[in-house]
Each structure stands twice: as structure tokens, then as C-alpha cells.
Amino acid sequence: MNDASCKVLIVEDDPGISKFLRTTLNTNHYEVLWTDTGVKALEMISSHCPDCILLDLGLPDLDGTEVIRRVRSWTKTPIIVISARSMEEDKAYALDLGADDYLQKPFGTIELLARIRTALRHTRTALEDDSIALNGSYQVGDLLIDYRKHRVYLAGNDVGLTPNEFRIVALLGKHAGQVITYQAMLRELWGPYASRDNKILRVHMANIRRKIEPNPDEPRYIFTEVGVGYRMSEE
Ligand code: CA
Numbered sequence: 001m002n003d004a005s006c007k008v009l010i011v012e013d014d015p016g017i018s019k020f021l022r023t024t025l026n027t028n029h030y031e032v033l034w035t036d037t038g039v040k041a042l043e044m045i046s047s048h049c050p051d052c053i054l055l056d057l058g059l060p061d062l063d064g065t066e067v068i069r070r071v072r073s074w075t076k077t078p079i080i081v082i083s084a085r086s087m088e089e090d091k092a093y094a095l096d097l098g099a100d101d102y103l104q105k106p107f108g109t110i111e112l113l114a115r116i117r118t119a120l121r122h123t124r125t126a127l128e129d130d131s132i133a134l135n136g137s138y139q140v141g142d143l144l145i146d147y148r149k150h151r152v153y154l155a156g157n158d159v160g161l162t163p164n165e166f167r168i169v170a171l172l173g174k175h176a177g178q179v180i181t182y183q184a185m186l187r188e189l190w191g192p193y194a195s196r197d198n199k200i201l202r203v204h205m206a207n208i209r210r211k212i213e214p215n216p217d218e219p220r221y222i223f224t225e226v227g228v229g230y231r232m233s234e235e
């Protein structure tokens with residue numbers, strides 16, 4: 001399956017934006033489906049099985065977050081939220097409900113296409129061959145996460161992460177390119193009853209960056225989405 005044969009469902013009620021999205025995706029050889037309401041989106045997702053969903057949050061009938069919640073009860077089809085809502089809580093909420101990514105309007109063509117490729121790649125690795133499971137490692141630039149030895153190397157040198165630091169880096173590496181919200185990280189690392197306090201993550205992240213980033217003030221490997229979470233870089 002290459003990206004060109006992928007079916008993308010656009011859920012957007014703004015005629016200008018939906019026209020822009022349809023034209024962009026058609027030009028880039030995606031198969032495009034489109035609707036302007038949440039109810040029709042839910043119908044189309046079950047009847048047409050798109051490979052990826054671009055979802056506006058401010059829809060005339062259902063709120064986009066409600067669409068995410070319902071879709072996630074039966075499928076993992078990647079959802080990229082496209083919204084003008086800029087509050088960090090809105091982004092974190094959508095991601096915690098199970099959206100895969102969040103693009104804030106206005107956005108450009110290059111970024112849109114890159115996010116779609118990332119979302120599609122993740123489904124593929126999840127469905128077909130998990131390259132991490134295959135190689136036992138994840139590499140980006142000089143950074144290598146060795147999942148078998150539970151170690152992280154920078155340009156061949158063991159950076160000496162603590163077990164908790166390793167778990168954080170390992171989790172981000174498995175979802176490289178995607179934002180992992182603070183809440184999702186806390187839950188994944190310390191279970192459903194983990195504290196909602198992000199401070200522990202910030203402390204760990206400061207230590208991790210000191211060990212893996214050539215310049216911790218300008219991270220190359222782990223980026224902060226302020227108020228939302230962290231993202232590991234890919235390639
Ligand atoms: Ca809208």
C-alpha cells in the first residue's frame with residue numbers, strides 16, 4: 001500500500017477549507033471522501049473504511065471530540081484533528097480521546113501532507129511489521145534506542161539513562177512523529193491511577209535532555225508541545 005492509493009475522509013463544514021483540502025489531496029493522488037457533519041462522518045467511516053480521517057472540531061451537529069470518542073470505540077483509523085481551537089487543553093483533550101495528531105488552522109500544504117504520511121506510516125507499522133520489534137531499536141540522527149538492552153546511545157556512547165528515563169524515551173521512540181500527551185505518558189508509565197501532575201515528567205525530561213541533546217535548549221530529538229506533551233523526532 002503506498003500513500004497514493006490511500007483513502008482520506010475530510011470532515012469539514014467550512015466550504016473554503018474543505019475545497020482547499022480536497023484539491024490538495026486530489027493533486028497528491030489520494031482518494032478523497034468528504035462530508036460536512038459529524039453524523040455523516042460516522043456513517044462514512046463505517047461504510048467506506050477510510051485509511052485516515054481529517055477532522056474539524058467545530059461541526060454543525062456533533063462536536064468533533066464526540067466524533068473521536070465514538071470512532072475510537074470501534075476503530076483505530078488515524079484521526080488528524082484540524083481545528084482553529086488553539087487552547088492547549090483542547091489539543092490535549094482531543095489527543096487523549098484518541099486523535100493521532102492535531103493541526104492548528106491555518107496550516108500549509110507541506111505540513112498537512114507530512115502529517116498524513118506520518119499517520120499512515122504508523123498504521124502500517126502497527127498492522128504489518130513493527131520495525132522496532134523487528135530491529136529491536138529505533139534510530140534518529142545520532143540517537144539510538146536499544147529496546148533489547150534497555151539502553152540509549154548517542155553517537156555510540158551509552159548516555160546512562162535511569163530506568164524511568166529509559167521508559168519515557170522508549171515510549172516516545174515507539175510513537176516517533178506523534179505527540180504523546182502528558183496524561184497519556186503518565187498513564188502508560190505509571191498506570192491508570194498515576195498522578196495528574198506533569199511536574200515529574202518535566203523533571204525527568206530535563207535530565208533526559210541533558211544526557212541526549214547536544215544543546216538541551218534547542219532540542220533535536222525530543223520536542224515539547226507546550227501544555228500538551230512531547231514528540232520524538234523521526235528520520
Ligand atoms: Ca467548522
